[in-house]
Amino acid sequence: MEAWNLSPNPARSEKPGPIYNSEYLCHNRFKNETFYATALQNKLQAWVFDIVTHQMFEITIMVLIILNMLTMMVESHNMSKSFTEILEYINYVFVAIFTGEAIIKVGKIR
Secondary structure, three states: OOOOOOOOOOOHHHOOOOOOOOOHHHHHHHHHHHHHHHHHHHHHHHHHHHHHHHHHHHHHHHHHHHHHHHHHHHOOOOOOOHHHHHHHHHHHHHHHHHHHHHHHHHHHHO
């Protein structure tokens, strides 16, 4: 039985194996370079990618989720009409923020 060549550098072996051969490595190298060139051409997309992948962005979203849960916990059956309206507007703000976050993250994936 012939052993497979799992070496990432096919030049180091005599015979390229079924997993890593020169065509595969050249194709992936070209695909990655094309991806990075395309991503860096659009500076706005690169800027958004940097923001969305930053840890502080994730922490901010988590804090907003906790604040949203707290506003939901405040709701009760015997609330005044003005307090109900205030909580409704706060809920609209949270919906807008979370919708914006989803749109930005989907845009980052593209």
